Amino acid sequence: MSVKSIIQQSGIISNLQRMKHIGIVDITTVGACLCANEIVAQAAKIDSSGKHPEFTMHAFSYDQYKDSICRKDWSSLADKICESIRLLEKIGADFIIIPSNTPHFAIDLIEKNSPLKVVNLIKIVADECQRKGFSKVLVLGTKLTMQGGLYNEVLNSKNITPMIPTDNVCDKIEHLIRKEIIPSQINSTTVEDVQQDIKKYDCDAVILGCTELPVVYNENNLGKPIVDTTRLLGQYALKLACDDNFSPK
Incomplete structure (x- = not known):
């Protein structure tokens, strides 16, 4: 809407x-x-x-x-x-x-x-996931956001299962955010590598849980519904x- x-x-x-x-x-x-x-x-x-x-x-x-x-x-x-x-x-x-x-x-x-x-922000993102009927979402963001469970409690309270990438993929995403997007030194090879990793996950949607990620990712290149937190x-x-x-x- x-x-x-x-x-x-x-x-x-x-x-x-x-x-x-x-x-x-x-x-x-x-x-x-x-x-x-x-x-x-x-x-x-x-x-x-x-x-x-x-x-x-x-x-x-x-x-x-x-x-x-x-x-x-x-x-x-x-x-x-x-x-x-x-x-x-x-x-x-x-x-x-x-x-x-x-x-x-x-x-x-x-x-x-x-x-x-x-x-x-975390609450309105969870409300959006619930409104759209998602039951399993992949949470992307900084390594701390992903592995620290920033979204876990609020998503679980709505019967939505949060997923996070493997340690290796988390490291890649952290590098992409900290070393490339924030200082505006984006490397297309990094973007495409992480993109292929994300596509492998079985989920209803992807939360772009870092406000910089929409610079490089969207529904078209990820091939999945996204929740653009920004x-x-x-x-x-x-x-x-x-x-x-x-x-x-």
């Missing part, structure tokens, strides 16, 4: 006149920009005049996030993200999205300490920004 249909059916304003200000915490700029572009692109399908929600993006240097993630120091990561959120609040943001999957290991701490409502978050943010019944934290 399109964002336009959802907005019209749910009674949310479709003229985009009273939109909320979206705050975007930029962990990796590739994913954050893809998400922001999706907000603008979907808004254009609703109103061709060029209206879209105001949004502000803030990023600290990526190494500051990366250090906390590598140490699995979720408290430190949450503090850094909430620092961004407080800056976005001062600028006028009404709610927050975080277009990055792995930092959602800290989502409970982030929600607890954030002065603004924070969208939980664009899904952008669509959800647009819906929330246009919701007259929106309530802040």
Whole structure:
């Protein structure tokens, strides 16, 4: 179902006149920009005049996030993200999205300490899998997202079985994300190698559980339905920004 249909059916304003200000915490700029572009692109399908929600993006240097993630120091990561959120609040943001999957290991701490409502990406992805009737999904992402079970609890609660690739394939995907996509040094051989590995898995769909992966993968080249977490978050943010019944934290 399109964002336009959802907005019209749910009674949310479709003229985009009273939109909320979206705050975007930029962990990796590739994913954050893809998400922001999706907000603008979907808004254009609703109103061709060029209206879209105001949004502000803030990023600290990526190494500051990366250090906390590598140490699995979720408290430190949450503090850094909430620092961004407080800056976005001062600028006028009404709610927050975080277009990055792995930092959602800290989502409970982030929600607890954030002065603004924070969208939980993991929950909306699981809801989308349930809505589409998937029963077995392959979760892709950083090695920590895959092997740390970021999606396990929420998918299991909906009777959806999460699958993860083998250690070898996880290593390949980690390399692709960290060493090629994020620094914009993509090697087509790596992309095709991982693509062939993914196609071997027996699943209903593939969760692109890293917001950078849509840069290289889609339903056409994977040959399977996908859940694009980056664009899904952008669509959800647009819906929330246009919701007259929106309530802040």
